[in-house]
Amino acid sequence: MDNYKHPIDEYFREALKDYEPVPSDRSRDAFLESAGRSIKRSRIRRNRWFLAAFLLLAGAGSLSTWLMFNENHDAPRVTVSTLTPSPLPSPNFTPSKQNGKAETGPELVITESARPEIPTLISFNASPASDSATSLQTFTSGLPEEPSMPDHRMDETTLPEYRAEPSLEPPDEAAKPPYRVEQDGTETERGPDKSASILLSRNGASVTVGVSYTPEWMFNTLEGDNFAHNAALEGTFRFGRYSIRTGAGVSVTKGTHEVAIRYNDYIGSYKALDSITFAWNPEHTQLIPTLYLTNQDVFDSLILQEEHAVVRRYTYLQVPLILGYDFISRPRFTLGVRTGPVLSILLGSRQLSANYDPGKDKIIMVNQITPDRIQMNWQVMGGINFSYLCSRRWGLELEPEARYYFNSVYEPSDITQKPWSIGIRAAVNFNFSIKK
Amino acid sequence: MKREKEMTEGVLSRRNDAMKVLYDRYAASLLGLCCRYCTFREDAEDVLHEGFIKILEHLDGFRSEHDGALLAWMKRIMVNTALNHLRDRQRSEFHAITFASGANQEYEEEPDLFGPILTSISQEVLLKMITSLPVGYRTVFNLYVFEEFTHKEIAAVLHCSENTSKSQLSKARALLRNKIQRVLQTEKAITHGQLQTSDR
Numbered sequence: 001m002d003n004y005k006h007p008i009d010e011y012f013r014e015a016l017k018d019y020e021p022v023p024s025d026r027s028r029d030a031f032l033e034s035a036g037r038s039i040k041r042s043r044i045r046r047n048r049w050f051l052a053a054f055l056l057l058a059g060a061g062s063l064s065t066w067l068m069f070n071e072n073h074d075a076p077r078v079t080v081s082t083l084t085p086s087p088l089p090s091p092n093f094t095p096s097k098q099n100g101k102a103e104t105g106p107e108l109v110i111t112e113s114a115r116p117e118i119p120t121l122i123s124f125n126a127s128p129a130s131d132s133a134t135s136l137q138t139f140t141s142g143l144p145e146e147p148s149m150p151d152h153r154m155d156e157t158t159l160p161e162y163r164a165e166p167s168l169e170p171p172d173e174a175a176k177p178p179y180r181v182e183q184d185g186t187e188t189e190r191g192p193d194k195s196a197s198i199l200l201s202r203n204g205a206s207v208t209v210g211v212s213y214t215p216e217w218m219f220n221t222l223e224g225d226n227f228a229h230n231a232a233l234e235g236t237f238r239f240g241r242y243s244i245r246t247g248a249g250v251s252v253t254k255g256t257h258e259v260a261i262r263y264n265d266y267i268g269s270y271k272a273l274d275s276i277t278f279a280w281n282p283e284h285t286q287l288i289p290t291l292y293l294t295n296q297d298v299f300d301s302l303i304l305q306e307e308h309a310v311v312r313r314y315t316y317l318q319v320p321l322i323l324g325y326d327f328i329s330r331p332r333f334t335l336g337v338r339t340g341p342v343l344s345i346l347l348g349s350r351q352l353s354a355n356y357d358p359g360k361d362k363i364i365m366v367n368q369i370t371p372d373r374i375q376m377n378w379q380v381m382g383g384i385n386f387s388y389l390c391s392r393r394w395g396l397e398l399e400p401e402a403r404y405y406f407n408s409v410y411e412p413s414d415i416t417q418k419p420w421s422i423g424i425r426a427a428v429n430f431n432f433s434i435k436k
Numbered sequence: 437m438k439r440e441k442e443m444t445e446g447v448l449s450r451r452n453d454a455m456k457v458l459y460d461r462y463a464a465s466l467l468g469l470c471c472r473y474c475t476f477r478e479d480a481e482d483v484l485h486e487g488f489i490k491i492l493e494h495l496d497g498f499r500s501e502h503d504g505a506l507l508a509w510m511k512r513i514m515v516n517t518a519l520n521h522l523r524d525r526q527r528s529e530f531h532a533i534t535f536a537s538g539a540n541q542e543y544e545e546e547p548d549l550f551g552p553i554l555t556s557i558s559q560e561v562l563l564k565m566i567t568s569l570p571v572g573y574r575t576v577f578n579l580y581v582f583e584e585f586t587h588k589e590i591a592a593v594l595h596c597s598e599n600t601s602k603s604q605l606s607k608a609r610a611l612l613r614n615k616i617q618r619v620l621q622t623e624k625a626i627t628h629g630q631l632q633t634s635d636r
Contacts (some may be wrong), residue, residue: 021467024481
């Protein structure tokens with residue numbers, strides 16, 4: 001500012017420096033109302049960031065948990081088949097290991113066969129041997145034609161149904177806090193909370209839709225403890241403190257299916273002589289034999305048994321019907337109980353681990369240890385629901401819950417072991433309608 | 437400063453009681469500022485309302501360094517709001533001043549012929565004098581006298597030249613001086629008339 005102080009300037013400055021007219025009540029009320037709306041907008045804006053962060057964390061947590069527990073073994077679908085040897089050699093021959101010393105016959109020039117499957121010559125013990133006959137008998141008895149081995153990749157009918165979770169209960173839409181419509185003049189710090197424009201009346205009704213995620217830990221199963229991922233799209237109808245929640249969800253869990261495999265241990269192989277042909281040499285002085293050999297595997301007569309577990313992923317469709325009651329109801333949050341039945345339907349399964357690899361052993365029989373899983377089962381759930389209303393439309397829920405299965409998840413009905421589980425459901429809800 | 441800081445934090449926390457305190461404490465002072473820029477009281481209250489909303493929206497960016505910093509900051513916002521209001525309502529508020537000899541002629545301050553004012557005039561009358569000025573004169577006068585802007589700053593804010601700002605200010609002073617003289621003459625005439633009346 002210029003240094004020169006004009007007297008008019010000084011006069012007006014001094015005269016009006018303390019001029020403070022009182023604003024009208026209308027102006028004051030208008031400002032406070034606008035400030036309230038501004039509060040609401042900023043809170044909604046802030047809650048949207050909170051909501052976005054929550055969704056991001058929930059998605060990241062689910063993905064990381066999924067990846068952590070998803071043991072995809074990329075098992076090749078290999079069908080186990082019995083090794084079927086070619087026709088048995090004569091009992092007069094004793095099979096021996098390869099590279100045995102060949103016994104030459106009289107004036108025989110032994111050459112390799114032209115057949116590619118008989119690359120080398122083996123020595124033969126021309127004298128019949130009883131022990132060889134015994135061993136051959138073993139071979140004979142132990143080498144069935146080609147027993148039809150069941151596919152080691154246990155199909156769904158063989159593997160036990162391990163129903164780990166089906167807790168795809170729709171989030172408690174009804175747990176959304178019923179906001180009291182209060183029009184009293186007192187305003188709390190969260191004035192918009194009591195505003196009738198965003199709060200539900202306790203006596204009003206509303207419909208909300210939301211998505212939920214529930215990690216679930218199962219106990220008392222044939223396969224031991226298990227973990228499941230549940231996600232659902234749910235709708236809740238609220239009327240006052242009561243609510244009804246239903247929807248559809250997907251539950252994914254992993255289970256192991258154990259089988260007992262009986263087999264004969266592989267000992268070794270030898271080349272069995274199939275046939276011999278003779279031909280004169282050009283000078284007609286010698287007979288040149290040609291041997292045709294085939295590879296023969298030798299298995300132990302002792303039947304061994306081995307247990308093998310295959311990991312499978314099961315996918316269920318869950319349809320819940322949850323009833324709720326809020327015994328604590330505040331403008332922003334509610335606390336209540338939820339209970340109801342849940343129906344689980346097996347949609348499919350997929351093998352994750354590799355098939356049993358018998359190597360060169362010969363499979364005799366495959367017996368199923370773990371029962372198959374049933375297609376449908378019922379559970380009952382109970383939980384404590386806590387919900388928080390972020391804005392007029394959006395709300396969050398947290399619900400620790402427990403489930404009990406009415407029937408085992410496995411096929412045979414004589415299995416009395418009924419699983420139970422605990423989980424924590426987290427949901428995000430959108431309020432569609434508000435009716436007072 | 438502690439109370440000011442607590443109030444600011446309360447407003448940032450979006451507490452209604454803190455907002456009421458903020459409004460009740462500063463609204464009168466800021467309304468006085470708005471009244472100097474606007475012709476009518478209603479316009480001044482509209483500017484006050486709009487300015488307060490802006491204050492709420494930008495309060496999180498304010499850092500209180502000393503006492504009175506909040507009021508000064510709020511006044512700045514209110515001035516800008518008032519100027520925007522005037523721009524929206526009147527496009528041609530500044531009267532271009534063309535000099536007879538060249539545009540870069542230095543404007544000379546007129547000599548001080550006013551002299552001290554012996555008679556006090558009420559604030560409402562003085563405010564009326566200011567609001568009765570043309571918009572351009574009034575705006576420059578307010579920015580220069582009350583907001584203590586330099587002519588260079590006024591020129592930057594109002595998008596005019598410094599000479600224009602100076603001439604506007606000079607004309608404003610001239611008009612105000614005339615108004616004050618008329619008021620003084622009127623008061624003198626009334627006083628003299630009363631004495632004459634009482635003498636009879």
